[in-house]
Amino acid sequence: MSDDGITMAIGRDWPEVREALERLCARFDAAYWRRLDAERAYPAEFVRALAEGGWLGMLIPEAYGGAGLPLRAAAVALETVHACGGNAAACHAQMYVMGTLLRHGSEAQKRRWLPEIAAGRVRLQAFGVTEPESGSDTPAIRTRAERRGDRWVVHGSKIFTSRAEHSDLMLLLARTTPLERVARRTEGLSVFLVDLREARGRGLEIRPVETMINHHTTQVFMDGLELPADALVGREGEGFRHILDGMNAERILIAAECVGDARWFLARASAYARERRVFGRPIGQNQGIQFPLARALAATEAADLAVRRACALFDAGAPCGPEANMAKLLAADASWQAGEAAMQTFGGYAFAREYDIERKWRETRLYRIAPVSENLILAHLGHRVLGLPRSY
């Protein structure tokens, strides 16, 4: 058991990664995150520290300049950032977005981009899938890319494309064959690597979307954006399949962040419940305070096991769609339970910004909706695993 009694002995796999990240996070304390939240500022110094430490390239194979570590190591790194009170949302996409390039990109694309990304010289932080009209129904996206000679010409718009203003590259999903001309709705979509440095002002415009958390999300408008032929990643028309592996990695890594958030809430709330005295005794002596925390602890440990299982399957190259989705569902629920229990434990002080509870509570709420909402996960499990009629 760790000092705080929260992290179970089983929680200390990859201790060298945990310890290194704990040291790095100690340089970015609660006041740092609080100030950024108040100013809606991007954690540039934190992201730079992660990049310089090689953490953002940890999944990139050694042959391309990365550390070649498994997904589990990345999950541990992100879990640790969140357990320390930080927020890895500013950079987690770099870890999973490059997976599409790695698995489906040409050798020339990989040689050009992966070493630069691994060295932290090029940022691949933006992933443009969601659109205003299509929402969760990804195959219904309207952004289209047409081949004209040696160029692709893109028209359309994306919403909630996070970090586009802080990224050099964006992985973009667009329709290359109209929906009415494909046999299956998931066909006819393609993935492109857009160099935002060249595209901005030349057919591509980015506008920030203000949200309740400090997430740097944007709308991206493309009107006659021209891309070189070699911006296409993988095979034309198979983009949906190409991004699926990356989406599983995304779900697993975000689930790990939720486990970290839950552990942070539980550590903070149980310390406060031991110290805060009302009616002449610690509030944690009341079962009305103690039991919600204990229940959230059980949910967190169960979610952690689900994350580990999903990582093990992913790292073995086995199919892991249901497991990645279940890990995200359970972990987002656990962090929300822990956040709610922490809110009740801190009482009025939960609302005082200096305690950081309200900030983390807002931040962790996102993951019951993004990158895929609970209902869509349940519908996927109901249909794909339980064999029930498809509802979506």
Ligand SMILES: Cc1cc2nc3c(=O)[nH]c(=O)nc-3n(C[C@H](O)[C@H](O)[C@H](O)COP(=O)(O)OP(=O)(O)OC[C@H]3O[C@@H](n4cnc5c(N)ncnc54)[C@H](O)[C@@H]3O)c2cc1C
């Ligand atoms: C801060 C933030 C950052 C984001 N970052 C990115 C990003 O970087 N890149 C990106 O591509 N996207 C991003 N997203 C988008 C996110 O993935 C979507 O918001 C999410 O997938 C849900 O889509 P939607 O908001 O359009 O909801 P909708 O699809 O409109 O759904 C609304 C509600 O209806 C429910 N619903 C819809 N259809 C069904 C059904 N058939 N059965 C049951 N319930 C249903 C949903 O579960 C949800 O609860 C981000 C979102 C936010 C808020």
